[in-house]
Amino acid sequence: MxxxxxxxxxxxxxxxxxxxxxxxxxxxxxxxxxxxxxxxxxxxxxxxxxxxxxxxxxxxxxxxxxxxxxxxxxxxxxxxxxxxxxxxxxxxxxxxxxxxxxxxxxxxxxxxxxxxxxxxxxxxxxxxxxxxxxxxxxxxxxxxxxxxxxxxxxxxxxxxxxxxxxxxxxxxxxxxxxxxxxxxxxxGGERIDIKLKGLPAHAGVAPETGVSAIVIAAKAIAVLQQEGWLGRVSQPSGEGTANVGVINGGDATNVITPEVTLKAEARSHDSAFRTEIVQTIEKAFQWAASDTCNDTGVTGRCEFSSRVDYDxxxxxxxxxxxxxxxxxxxxxxxxxxxxxxxxxxxxxxxxxxxxxxxxxxxxxxxxxxxxxxxxxxxxxxxxxxxxxxxxxxxx
CATH class of the missing domain: 3.40.630.10 (Zn peptidases)
Incomplete structure (x- = not known):
């Protein structure tokens, strides 16, 4: 040989x-x-x-x-x-x-x-x-x-x-x-799919009757960033990373955007902490959806799903x-x-x-x-x- x-x-x-x-x-x-x-x-x-x-x-x-x-x-x-x-x-x-x-x-x-x-x-x-x-x-x-x-x-x-x-x-x-x-x-990595649903309205005539899915997304992302749950994540319970990488939504500037989809991810060497990151992201988007409403009190909605890519x-x-x-x-x-x-x-x-x-x-x-x-x-x-x-x- x-x-x-x-x-x-x-x-x-x-x-x-x-x-x-x-x-x-x-x-x-x-x-x-x-x-x-x-x-x-x-x-x-x-x-x-x-x-x-x-x-x-x-x-x-x-x-x-x-x-x-x-x-x-x-x-x-x-x-x-x-x-x-x-x-x-x-x-x-x-x-x-x-x-x-x-x-x-x-x-x-x-x-x-x-x-x-x-x-x-x-x-x-x-x-x-x-x-x-x-x-x-x-x-x-x-x-x-x-x-x-x-x-x-x-x-x-x-x-x-x-x-x-x-x-x-x-x-x-x-x-x-x-x-x-x-x-x-x-x-280990986990992929996240988020769909935010609001209400369409004419942005110039009656914006107050609409619920902007873009506003919902902005609120959630801002809170996650401010509280240290995006980018390099370092919390008392663990360390990892998280990112919102894709945002799609909107067709015109004169329409209150009724739907936005986002793709995100979370990673950690600790599977339990990765799950905590995902749960925190979901909590932020669910909160933002319920906190965003029109003049009659109708709120937005959030559909959230995730899947483990690899442990x-x-x-x-x-x-x-x-x-x-x-x-x-x-x-x-x-x-x-x-x-x-x-x-x-x-x-x-x-x-x-x-x-x-x-x-x-x-x-x-x-x-x-x-x-x-x-x-x-x-x-x-x-x-x-x-x-x-x-x-x-x-x-």
Whole structure:
């Protein structure tokens, strides 16, 4: 079996640029998945070992494929290792034209690169191809997971059919940041939908007969801001963040606006405190609706709903996947450090499904922007780590 150090640098780079040039926004990942399958089959894997889990039938948007689950057969003893990465990119990356510039890969087009997370996909794919080329049946079985719809709220990981994966001993999610960063946990997030209903009226002739939904929204937002429940939230009972990100309503300046819809979010590493933030936001909007009335005492109304996008998690300090990753990085001359993410990761839902996963950086920088780039040395190190994990049994 080839050692990780013998990975062909040019092949690994070509693998990344090939995958990155394929458009694949959330819900449209099938071409990326088929390119991955094509390379695995060319390396000797039977296509029957590649399965889709039908997650697209359990998510809200129209989508063309579910999560791709790949089983690498083996008869040897040792831990069952899972390697995962997500296939979708944000819209700014559509049309990416990856080019090598010194120690980095960038997009020559006016787009994002898409290293988030095609670098993770390419690292996992590189490891699988190295293993297939070695034809070493004495290795224990391993599983690859390529998820969908990560960028729009971890929808693919949430809808994962974990029964197709089975019991996992070690799990590594390749996504986000420098190779030295070991992400041990992530924040939990909840999305909020608010509909405010008032009464229309002519704004010039009889404004007093109307109830402005805009006024209701303004009152609630002002109170939340003044009392420290928007932005960085720090209260005696906990810490988190909250934001009202979208407001829609109104058609004309001469009409008292009868309806406004808002989208908001709350995040915290403490699930109970996140719930408290959401409840406080609801209380503010319900109060503002009941406090805003016309000249006859008719008040506004508030319809409020929320849903958990992903719950917070934190791996224990002695998590075996984290310890294995730490040891590998140290042997490579790197200085690993542990972090907890302020945004959601597929690992949030993997943990929920009973698959505790540590997240491995792949060298992505400036993600979700048109200045995104990939650190080549970090990416190649991620390829080496992924390869070692499934080509050399972890003790």
């Amino acid at each position: 080839n050692s990780p150090e013998s990975i062909d640098r040019q092949e690994a780079l070509d693998r990344f640029t090939h995958l990155t040039a394929i458009p694949g926004r959330s819900g449209e990942e099938k071409d990326v998945a088929e390119a991955i399958i094509e390379q695995l089959v060319a390396a000797g894997l039977d296509r029957s070992n590649c399965k889709f889990d039908g997650a697209e039938e359990r998510t809200e948007i129209d989508a063309n494929c579910g999560n791709l689950i790949v089983h690498l057969p083996g008869s040897g003893s040792g831990p069952h290792v899972l390697l995962s990465a997500h296939m979708d990119t944000v819209p700014i990356c559509l049309g990416s034209q990856p080019v090598v510039e010194g120690d980095f890969i960038t997009s020559s087009a006016a787009t994002g690169l898409g290293a988030d997370d095609r670098s993770g996909c390419a690292a996992v794919l590189t490891a699988a191809i190295e293993r297939l080329r070695g034809s070493d049946d004495s290795l224990p079985p391993a599983t690859l997971l390529f998820t969908v719809q990560e960028e729009i709220g971890l929808k693919g990981a949430r809808a994962l059919d974990a029964s197709l994966i089975g019991k996992v001993d070690l799990a590594f999610n390749f996504d986000g940041g420098p190779i030295e960063k070991i992400t041990m946990g992530a924040i 917070a998690f934190h791996l224990p300090e002695d998590d075996p996947s984290a310890l294995a990753l730490e040891s590998m990085l140290q042997k490579m001359g790197r200085e690993p450090y542990r972090k907890v993410a302020g945004g959601g990761l597929d690992a949030n839902w993997l943990n929920h499904h009973g698959i505790p996963a540590v997240t491995v950086g792949c060298g992505q920088q400036n993600i979700h922007t048109d200045s995104e780039k990939l650190d080549i040395n970090d990416y190649l190190a991620a390829c080496q780590i992924a390869t070692q994990l499934i080509c050399e049994p972890v003790s």
